[in-house]
Ligand code: AHG
Ligand code: MN
């Protein structure tokens with residue numbers, strides 16, 4: 541086998557100087573995420589063999605049924621990062637409140653907090669469809685050596701230091717940005733090493749894929765449905781767009797990032813803020829989209845400008861190719 545790509549470790553060392561803050565700590569954090577990913581990847585890959593499929597019988601803080609792999613992924617990321625003293629706090633979609641990691645201890649100088657959706661698209665595990673992990677990193681706003689507070693986690697998406705996702709698909713990829721573009725690494729499972737396979741990822745400015753749970757359309761606002769009709773219509777210049785919706789945000793976003801497209805999870809009559817969580821899903825994906833030349837909005841404003849008020853806050857979410865988001869805004873009357 542001829543591997544000519546750079547490894548994740550080499551990439552991090554080579555680009556340390558480009559990290560805006562304490563590079564050593566961010567390096568440790570990205571390496572820690574890489575390690576946790578490999579553990580979760582093994583679990584996802586053997587799920588059908590060792591009784592990891594199915595529900596635990598518990599309902600999480602989001603009111604959703606927890607899957608066995610949801611809990612394994614949650615524990616793996618929290619354990620890996622807390623044991624290594626890499627971050628001072630973690631907030632997870634699967635945990636009611638944030639976790640402090642020795643943040644009050646004067647000897648622990650860790651400055652970063654991590655927010656995570658440990659397993660995204662968990663309803664797809666049982667049917668062998670791609671799932672993911674989404675993460676978001678901020679610098680704490682409270683002083684080092686004091687306990688982390690909710691303020692450290694309720695920061696605007698624009699203040700993210702880094703964000704990324706892992707897709708456990710036909711191959712496993714880690715895609716992340718530290719604010720200097722987006723890079724994608726593919727895991728070589730035989731060697732357990734990530735290689736830079738997708739340097740400087742750019743989202744095409746236009747696309748012909750739309751991704752939405754169309755079954756909810758009777759509850760969408762008129763502007764969204766008008767835009768969907770536009771997507772489905774041919775004209776002299778083009779065929780109807782392609783509908784592609786896996787039901788794992790990571791997988792739907794990853795495809796649209798590479799091929800060009802738009803992902804939508806609008807609010808509905810009963811759930812004005814839709815389903816997706818601002819801090820664990822929308823902000824990190826929005827950070828990556830904008831770093832790749834795409835866009836992300838709540839239908840009016842950039843996702844990255846929303847001032848969060850609670851950990852598990854939800855928001856309508858639209859992300860994708862910049863010209864497609866602009867067209868959507870025209871239909872919504874928010875251009
Ligand atoms: P999670 O598994 O972390 O709860 O996230 C599921 C999310 C997202 O990944 C996906 O795009 C969306 O839920 C699908 O929702 P619908 O089944 O309502 O379309
Ligand atoms: Mn999710």
Ligand code: MN
Pocket residue numbers: 610633657658659660661662
């Ligand atoms: Mn999840």
